[in-house]
Amino acid sequence: MNIDKKTTELLERVNYAREILGNKSRPELDAFSKEIEELPVKFQNRSEDRAIRALESLDKRLSTMEAAIDAQLTAMDKVRIVRHPQRICLKDILENVYDNYTEIGGKDEHSIDPGMLIARAYITRRKGKKIINQPVMVVGQEKGHGQEFRNGGSIKPWGNSKALKYMEVAAREQIPIHAYVNTPGSYPVEDFPGAAQQIAENIYEMAGLPVPIIAIFSEGGSGGAEAIGMADKRLMLSHGYYSVISPEGAAAIEGRIKGSERAPVELIESCAISQRITAQDNLRNGYIDEIIEEPSLGARPDHFDFYKQMREQVVRATDEVALSIRGMSLFRAFAMRHFRKHADIIVRWSLSEKARERLIARRFKKYRKLAQHAYQDNRSLLEKLNATRTGIVSTTTSAVQYGLIKPFKQKFTRIIEEATDEIHVVTGRFESVFSNVLKKVGGKSNGKSQAEIELTGLSQSEPEKKIIPTDSNYVSPQAHLDREITCPNADKRGCLDIWARDLFTDFAGVCPHCGYNFPMEYQWYLHNLFDKGSIREFNRDIASGNPTDFPNFEERVQAAKDKTGLQSSCMTFNASLDGIRLTCATLIANFRGGSVGAAEGEKFIRALELAQTKHQPFLAYVHGTAGIRIQEGVNGLIQMPRCTMAVRKYIEEGGLYIVLYDTNSYAGPVASFLGCSPYQYAVRSSRLGFAGPGVIKETTGIEIPPDYHNCFKALSRGHIQGVWSRKDIRKNLHQAFLTIGGRNLYYR
Template identity: 85%
Template sequence: MNIEKILQALLGRVNYTREILGNKSRPELDAFAKEIAEFPEKNSDLPEDAAVRAVESLDNRLTTMEAAIDAQLTAMDKVRIVRHPQRASLKDILENVYDNYTEIGGQDEHSIDPGMLIARAYITRRRGKKIINQPVMVVGQEKGHGEEFRNGGSIKPWGNSKALKYMKVAALEQIPIHAYVNTPGSYPVEDFPGAAQQIAENIYEMAGLDVPIVAIFSEGGSGGAEAIGMADKRLMLSHGYYSVISPEGAAAIEGRIKSTERAPVELIESCALAQRITAQDNLAGGYIDEIIQEPPLGARADHFDFYKRVREQVIRATDEVALSVRGVRLFRAVALRHFKKNTDVIVRWSLNEKARERLVAKRFRKYRRMAQGAYQDNRSLMEKLSATSSGIVSNTASIVQYGLIKPFKHRIGRITEEFLDEVHVITAKVDAFFRSALKKVGVTSFQDKQKEMELTGLSKSEPEAVPLTNGTGYVSPQAREDREISCPHSKKRGCLDIWARDLFTDYAGVCPNCGYNFPMEYQWYLHNVFDQGSIREFNRDIASGNPTSFPNFEARVDAAKEKTGLQSSCLTFNASLEGLRLTCATLVANFRGGSVGAAEGEKFIRALELAQTKHQPFLAYIHGTAGIRIQEGVNGLIQMPRVTMAVRRYIEEGGLYIVLYDTNSYAGPVASFLGCSPYQFAVRSSRIGFAGPGVIKETTGLEIPPNYHNCYKALSRGHIQGVWSRKDIRKNLHQAFLTIGGRNLYYR
């Protein structure tokens, strides 16, 4: 036995422990390191077998010490564990959990994004003499062991695009997906396709993949985790973390730390604790289903018993997903439940068509149930009963009108059209002769006039709209200032100064020279875009709270409620636009920057469900959003997939979903339920992106140009489909609803 090599390994374990503890002073570790260093000199005269026993004693003592330290780990210690270069990587898992695999989509630094690893793998299971090879698609962020080209698992848009491509291949081949989440967050680039829009596409598409998906979380950082993290079964390593933002990022925001400074260690530690980011916290919150136990101080590359546990739990999770949507499963389900390590129970992972439909529906229900206790429902009992009864009536009316009557009318209409088309073939020549004769004498048939009206029906002239001025409904406070306003582009474009009362009334906050759109209050839109007196708000009393008991946050939420008169940053209402009834959800920048938490997500989902029931088009007007509310932790982060699934269901049912951005819109909402809309528009001078300039500099060290998040940049890469002046919003929205929605406005 090489005693010197063993001593070096023991010293390596001591140094590893110091590093994950943030190099805090631990006298017992210092004393143990000193004992290791002095061991060769003090025990040079010992016989070999006695020296071996002495080394084994050291090993046992260190193991006991590691277990004691492991029981005292803080949330931030676990963050340091998952970031450590010795952490078990995805390549280690592929080598030790799966029986065979082939890496696809590029390898190592020659991949389109080496931080995203894709592999077609097999799990071999034996039943007696029979061997069954079960294929899976493995996707995940790969950090390696300190390999710089993998960018620390921070994935660029094309890496997430690669993952989505092969997840779709898995769905096509009807094999399960195993997603290993190990990222501090996505790389915030806005080159095509753009970080936000690619994550939004990933979440939207994963919601509908009809194969079992199992996600295993190690480091789950913000939108980067959600890009591959939507799953039917979500497992988490016991020393991992899953959070809306890194503790350092949360500390920088909470402490208002400048980009040139670093947040104090104490503040970072307190933010990590307050956000409730550990596996145990997430299990208690219902955001993961099971914890995979790791060795003390976290899993490293040579912990082979850990890989065995991962294999057992991943296989069982996939079995449970498959069995949960099958018709006949009684005996195998009982066996799995009562004998969790029973390898004789073989479950086929392929699903028939009905089971695949049930799988997607069950996934929606799973996410719909999340975060139900993370918001405040201040409605009275009578209001709740009224809402429930109203919902029952609306659902019943919808089933009768759209489930029975309308399909029957469509069927009769199709049969009639087919019949008339056949008749037309026979009578076409006779009809053409008579039409020609009538035209020669100057007579136009009624059918010709009717066809002309049908062809121009969508573009015919409408009654004149209400002029786009503030009128008597609302006057911007900015208009009351008796001063001149200078356009920010005056030096470059020669814009003249204009009186505030003229700019914010007659000109609707738009520079008459260059068209720059000054920020306006959300009330301006309510009074100038929608028909007067048509707005009917609902779910007002679903209120933002402080579900994580984040220090000093409750007072800030209460201050926002008092200042704005709103209960959350999301305003949901029914309104009409030129007589067209629609449902609208607005994110208000005045309330905590328009950030989204559990209350906002719930209100957005309920508004989508109402629009689906009433068969109305849906408008998401984003006055401004700073992203997901970091103080709510995963309660806020989970709104990304939750609301996206509601959007997908609404669109699949035939709904028309339009998004309009104003001022500044960033992060989680843009990278999920807003960015997945096929019809997105922006007010001129707005900014749209995944991360703000400060976050980009902090995470990448890059200085971005001033126009990096300009709406025209978003237009050029296809994130949005048009840029509008504020003065044209009413007209353009009406036009969009008519031309995109057609005469039905709801159905495709």
């Protein structure tokens, strides 16, 4: 044993323990450190054997001390473990968990975002003399091994795009995906393809990948985690964390910290606990399926026994997913459930076509069941029974109308059309012969044939369409202001001041000179967009709550309910627009900034399910959203994949999904169930993106230009497909519903 080397190693372990404890005073560590430092002097004139025995004794004492400290770790201590430079990284895992691998998609500083590492790897399994090599696609964020260019695992949009590309390659090659989540969050840049848009696309596409996906969480930071974290089985390292926002970010919001100020340490510690971010918290809430136990104070690169344990659990998780959708798996499934050691159980990871269909269906059911405990259902028993009855009636009606009558009608119509077209060939020939005879008998006619009229004649005007009146009784409170309003573009474009009464009534909040759209209340849209008396709200009494028992948050939620008269920031209803029946979900900025939690996610999903049952188009009108509600922790964050899966199911069934943004729309909802729509539009003067200006400056140090999130910038980046004036919304939406749609065009 090299005594100096062993002494240095012990001192490094002590310093590591101090660092993950936030350099708090720990007398036992101080005393132990002092004892190590005095060791060389103490054994200067003694035999080497005695020094070695003393070091071994100290090693055992330090291990005992580490175990004792480990049992007392707080949530914030675990955050520091995950962020520590000595934490294991993805390359360590590739070297020690897999038998062979090749990094693909570029590597090191020449890669498209080297923070996202992709590798084609093999796991070799032996059964007697038989050797089975099972390929997997490994994707994950890499923090170390060249951290100076990996950006701390904070992935840019093109890095998430790279991950999706190779996950789709894995789906084509029919091999499982192992996703290692180790990121503080995605890099908030809007450059094409845009952080929010790319995360939304990743979640949407992963929902339908027909191969087993296993996610292993170490640091699961917000949308960055969700970009590769949707999985059939989710494992988590025991010292990891999974959260909607970092504890520091939550503390900054809770403490209203601005500028260069720092949140108090006590508030950061409190937020880390209150958000329920640890592996144990997430297991209790059902957001992960299993915990991989780490050595005391967290796994580090030289913990080789840990890699063996991780390999066993990752392989086992992949086996369980494959077996759960197989036909012949009775004995192997029983052995997997009841015996921890299953080295002799051989499970092949390739799936049949039927098994792949079952896999996707099970994935949807898994996420649909999550977060059911995290919202308040204040409906009475009678209301619940009535909702169940309505659902049964709608489902039955849909099955009869669209499953039986419509296919028969379509088939019959096709036969009639084909027969009519055949008859036209014969009758057209007779008409041509008869016309020629008439010409010879009666001379040249000055009249035009029907074909000539159709090609060259002016089209006849159709009768004027009856306009269905809107409920225009609503008057914006801003119209009662007894003053003139100055347009923000007045200096640049010479707009004249407008009297508030005229601006917010006759002009609908639109500057008559430059077209700037002033903010309007969500009630204006309800009364001016939809046909008069057509709105029928449902699920109103599914209410926002405080599932994490976040300090003082219940009172704030109740205050929002009292102030707005709403139970959550999401309002769902059926309505008609110029005679077209549709389902709408509205995120309302007045209620906690339009932030999304468990109640909002549940209402959004139920609205999509109702639209699918009724075969109606779906409109998501975003009056404004500040993102995911941080006080609900992962209960809110999990709504990103949950709602996105519901959107995917609706679109796959042929539904038409349109999103309209207004005011300010940022973060999680835009990076998932809103951003995955193929048809997104924005009201003029709206702002949208992944992160607000303050967050971007705090996380990147970059001062962005004032128009960075402007809707026209979003249009130029391909985020949205059009920018509308508020005055044209009703007309444009009606036109969109008539011309855009899936293969079934529900509303026709």
